[in-house]
Amino acid sequence: MKRRDDILVTSLLAVLLGLVAGALLMAAIGGDPLEGYTFLIKGGLMNIERIGNTLATAANLTLTGLSVAFAFRTGLFNIGAAGQMLAGGLCSTAVALLVSAPRPLLLALTILAGFLGGALWGFLPGYLKARFNVHEVVATIMMNWIAYWTVYYIVPARLKGAYLETESALIPAAASLKTRWLDALFEGSYINLGILIAIVSVLAVHILLKRTTLGFELQAVGYNRHAAESAGIRVERDMVLSMMIAGGLAGLAGVSFYTGYASNMQIGVLPSQGFDGIAVALLGATEPLGVFASALFFGVLHSGKGFMNAMTEIPPEISDTIIATIIYFTATSVLIGRLWRGWRRKNAKRRAKASPEGEGA
Amino acid sequence: MSGTLKGGPPVEHIVEMLNIRKEFPGVVANDDVTLQVRSGEIHALLGENGAGKTTLMRILFGLYRPDGGTIRIRGREVRIADPNAANGLGIGMVHQHFQLVHNFTVTENIILGNEGSFVPDLAGAARKIGALSKRYGLNIDVNARIEDVSVGMQQRVEILKMLYRDAELLIFDEPTSMLTPQEIAELMGIMKNLVREGKSIILITHKLREIQAVADRCTVIRRGKRIGTVDVKETSQQEMASMMVGREVSFKVLKKPASPGEVVLEVENLSVLGSRKHRALKDFSLQVRSGEIVGLAGVEGNGQAELVEALTGLKRPLSGTMALRGRRLNPLSRRERIELGIAHIPEDRQKHGLVLEFSLGENMILKNYYRPPFSRRGFLRFDRIREHGERIIGLFDVRSGRGVDSPAGDLSGGNQQKAIVGREMDGDPDLLIAVQPTRGLDVGAIEYIHRRLVEQRDRGKAVLLVSLELDEIFNLSDRIVVVSGGEVMDVVNVEETDEDEVGLMMAGVRREGGR
Ligand SMILES: Nc1ncnc2c1ncn2[C@@H]1O[C@H](COP(=O)(O)OP(=O)(O)O)[C@@H](O)[C@H]1O
Ligand SMILES: [Mg+2]
Numbered sequence: 107m108k109r110r111d112d113i114l115v116t117s118l119l120a121v122l123l124g125l126v127a128g129a130l131l132m133a134a135i136g137g138d139p140l141e142g143y144t145f146l147i148k149g150g151l152m153n154i155e156r157i158g159n160t161l162a163t164a165a166n167l168t169l170t171g172l173s174v175a176f177a178f179r180t181g182l183f184n185i186g187a188a189g190q191m192l193a194g195g196l197c198s199t200a201v202a203l204l205v206s207a208p209r210p211l212l213l214a215l216t217i218l219a220g221f222l223g224g225a226l227w228g229f230l231p232g233y234l235k236a237r238f239n240v241h242e243v244v245a246t247i248m249m250n251w252i253a254y255w256t257v258y259y260i261v262p263a264r265l266k267g268a269y270l271e272t273e274s275a276l277i278p279a280a281a282s283l284k285t286r287w288l289d290a291l292f293e294g295s296y297i298n299l300g301i302l303i304a305i306v307s308v309l310a311v312h313i314l315l316k317r318t319t320l321g322f323e324l325q326a327v328g329y330n331r332h333a334a335e336s337a338g339i340r341v342e343r344d345m346v347l348s349m350m351i352a353g354g355l356a357g358l359a360g361v362s363f364y365t366g367y368a369s370n371m372q373i374g375v376l377p378s379q380g381f382d383g384i385a386v387a388l389l390g391a392t393e394p395l396g397v398f399a400s401a402l403f404f405g406v407l408h409s410g411k412g413f414m415n416a417m418t419e420i421p422p423e424i425s426d427t428i429i430a431t432i433i434y435f436t437a438t439s440v441l442i443g444r445l446w447r448g449w450r451r452k453n454a455k456r457r458a459k460a461s462p463e464g465e466g467a
Numbered sequence: 468m469s470g471t472l473k474g475g476p477p478v479e480h481i482v483e484m485l486n487i488r489k490e491f492p493g494v495v496a497n498d499d500v501t502l503q504v505r506s507g508e509i510h511a512l513l514g515e516n517g518a519g520k521t522t523l524m525r526i527l528f529g530l531y532r533p534d535g536g537t538i539r540i541r542g543r544e545v546r547i548a549d550p551n552a553a554n555g556l557g558i559g560m561v562h563q564h565f566q567l568v569h570n571f572t573v574t575e576n577i578i579l580g581n582e583g584s585f586v587p588d589l590a591g592a593a594r595k596i597g598a599l600s601k602r603y604g605l606n607i608d609v610n611a612r613i614e615d616v617s618v619g620m621q622q623r624v625e626i627l628k629m630l631y632r633d634a635e636l637l638i639f640d641e642p643t644s645m646l647t648p649q650e651i652a653e654l655m656g657i658m659k660n661l662v663r664e665g666k667s668i669i670l671i672t673h674k675l676r677e678i679q680a681v682a683d684r685c686t687v688i689r690r691g692k693r694i695g696t697v698d699v700k701e702t703s704q705q706e707m708a709s710m711m712v713g714r715e716v717s718f719k720v721l722k723k724p725a726s727p728g729e730v731v732l733e734v735e736n737l738s739v740l741g742s743r744k745h746r747a748l749k750d751f752s753l754q755v756r757s758g759e760i761v762g763l764a765g766v767e768g769n770g771q772a773e774l775v776e777a778l779t780g781l782k783r784p785l786s787g788t789m790a791l792r793g794r795r796l797n798p799l800s801r802r803e804r805i806e807l808g809i810a811h812i813p814e815d816r817q818k819h820g821l822v823l824e825f826s827l828g829e830n831m832i833l834k835n836y837y838r839p840p841f842s843r844r845g846f847l848r849f850d851r852i853r854e855h856g857e858r859i860i861g862l863f864d865v866r867s868g869r870g871v872d873s874p875a876g877d878l879s880g881g882n883q884q885k886a887i888v889g890r891e892m893d894g895d896p897d898l899l900i901a902v903q904p905t906r907g908l909d910v911g912a913i914e915y916i917h918r919r920l921v922e923q924r925d926r927g928k929a930v931l932l933v934s935l936e937l938d939e940i941f942n943l944s945d946r947i948v949v950v951s952g953g954e955v956m957d958v959v960n961v962e963e964t965d966e967d968e969v970g971l972m973m974a975g976v977r978r979e980g981g982r
Binding site for chain 1: 833842846
């Protein structure tokens with residue numbers, strides 16, 4: 107309980123410091139911070155359409171953030187969310203373009219294909235780590251580039267549209283995550299079923315980690331593989347499984363991004379959401395619900411920065427700077443946490459001195 | 468108890484810590500503790516693991532701020548803000564874990580942080596250090612690199628470091644835990660030299676033999692409270708042990724003669740490859756019957772580890788068979804063997820025994836989380852897990868700040884070990900493999916765990932005890948298997964042999980008329 111409070115405070119402090127740093131920067135280049143933030147937030151949340159866009163952005167970030175966070179909780183550092191997202195996106199785009207089936211079935215197949223594609227991209231680093239002790243950071247980075255080049259060749263060869271060589275064909279309406287009722291609800295924004303996939307995934311991972319025997323086992327392996335092995339847990343299998351689940355979650359981000367948010371697949375791009383996922387996971391303290399909250403926050407920054415730029419002299423890069431600053435402060439959260447605990451202790455002492463009862467807690 | 472001896476002249480105290488209190492989340496590590504050290508004495512601080520000894524000394528050394536109480540040095544009240552302040556007051560400390568730079572020489576390590584100017588006068592320092600070493604009989608080569616010298620030597624470097632900074636009061640925190648018997652004897656000699664030259668010493672330990680050997684007086688603390696201060700000459704080890712543990716302790720385990728039944732574990736002609744690709748275990752055979760404790764005696768690294776790994780399924784043997792109650796173990800996985808009734812108290816409790824980040828309750832189900840009643844259709848049942856954990860920590864007297872919710876890493880070593888023993892004995896395993904079950908524990912915990920192992924035997928279970936301590940082997944075993952170079956030297960009944968004979972066999976000397 108106490109631990110969770112501390113984590114929450116740490117994250118909020120990091121956000122606050124990031125915002126302060128952003129304000130200082132805005133002021134330094136001659137802008138008005140108050141005005142800047144007003145437009146940034148307005149840009150993200152001003153009307154129902156913009157809220158929809160923010161949610162659509164947050165959906166992708168939630169899923170990559172969840173991927174990194176899940177790997178973290180099971181003792182693995184997943185730098186490969188970008189590649190897993192591409193792999194998932196490629197598989198789901200292929201299903202969406204090549205399979206014909208009734209819409210509900212087709213959607214289910216698309217989503218499944220995306221998860222499996224990402225899981226496959228997680229399998230290899232997991233296997234290399236379990237069997238040959240190859241560090242997953244190295245392996246996942248290499249997998250990023252393998253995904254990049256796979257997409258680069260497969261999309262033009264198999265999935266290209268009528269005219270452009272560098273993009274896949276557009277996802278047909280029947281296979282797209284965009285739906286009429288969400289469109290109607292959010293007045294034509296980018297929002298799509300990806301947000302539901304994200305929410306379901308957050309809940310699923312939360313339950314998996316907190317309540318299931320599988321989550322217990324995977325975390326035991328993550329914290330201490332020797333003790334887990336001594337206790338009869340199949341450590342190698344579990345490492346592979348953890349990496350596959352993490353990859354699958356990033357694969358879902360690919361589904362949400364390429365068959366929902368973007369509506370087709372471009373070649374030659376390593377999606378930045380994959381790397382932003384690391385920041386999202388850190389700020390969310392690798393807790394699924396925290397990941398969701400931090401993805402929403404980053405979503406506002408991402409979708410509001412264009413509006414801020416249009417309405418003021420402040421460049422959109424400020425919002426990236428804020429994100430970077432927040433990451434910096436979350437990474438140094440140990441220090442912030444210590445300051446906070448020190449301050450609280452001092453306060454508690456002062457209060458204890460003030461009341462004659464003294465130490466009663 | 469303080470101030471003056473009856474009728475004698477007033478006694479000068481170099482350090483007085485009065486009514487010290489220190490809390491950590493969930494535990495009161497020091498509760499109204501008073502410690503008074505006289506000039507020129509060796510004062511032992513005795514207490515079980517987790518009693519609060521290190522905490523008290525860290526307060527004196529300026530590493531922790533006390534929550535209450537006063538400290539006086541040579542009669543003057545002081546506040547010790549940090550270790551530098553402590554150094555300034557003439558207090559030095561040798562920590563449980565040494566703090567040396569490995570690729571620096573002895574001299575460089577000693578003047579580190581105390582250089583005085585930008586260009587340290589290495590030659591001058593070396594001369595001063597050499598003189599100190601001679602004066603106190605430390606016998607140190609000032610130009611040797613730390614990585615090239617033994618643990619005992621490193622400890623002397625730490626001692627020199629204190630002397631170089633003109634420490635008058637030297638604190639030793641469990642200085643003998645990593646030393647060989649020879650090095651321990653030498654350290655005791657050095658301590659005596661130090662007090663002869665006018666230094667005062669606080670010696671933290673839970674080994675009564677050492678206190679009896681060098682200390683003048685001894686303050687005992689138990690669960691954060693001071694129990695009393697005694698004169699070592701006038702107090703027996705038995706009395707000090709009872710003060711420390713809070714009840715009568717016996718050093719000998721009381722047990723009735725064993726009544727062994729059928730064979731539980733049968734190992735035949737087992738060969739296992741060691742880590743250096745040599746045959747660490749050669750044609751090894753062994754039987755353990757129900758209702759007996761078989762002790763495996765041997766010098767470290769003679770195949771014991773490989774035997775345990777093969778039995779528990781962490782390593783595949785090259786050849787040979789293992790069977791539990793007639794069921795062949797060779798093809799079974801680790802988990803299948805656990806389910807069959809093999810429990811294992813591992814040698815390294817932090818590496819193999821516990822997930823330190825998990826709570827105590829979670830650690831108690833590490834081996835059976837997937838089985839009812841702890842899980843149902845893949846979901847954990849927290850109420851059952853809690854009950855189970857609380858039952859074990861109750862039965863095995865595991866003390867922790869927040870019960871089953873404490874992270875396992877917050878527990879003291881003894882309590883971690885009791886928790887593991889509790890987990891492994893739960894569910895009544897047919898065979899319990901206990902490897903060094905009491906390493907690094909204090910007498911109270913040792914006695915407790917020994918009693919539990921004997922109880923297990925008396926319930927008709929089989930126990931295989933692997934230990935490097937001959938005392939322990941002789942105290943507990945009914946039969947002793949002596950191993951040397953991966954081979955069985957002999958199997959002897961404990962009544963028919965003695966420590967000398969077993970010691971010789973451990974060294975590879977076969978008994979007259981042996982197998
Ligand atoms: N830094 C710390 N934070 C929290 N608890 C601590 C800390 N240091 C010690 N403790 C707790 O205080 C008690 C006393 O510990 P310690 O002084 O190390 O005992 P000893 O040295 O006698 O074995 C133990 O219960 C231990 O878990
Ligand atoms: Mg200690």
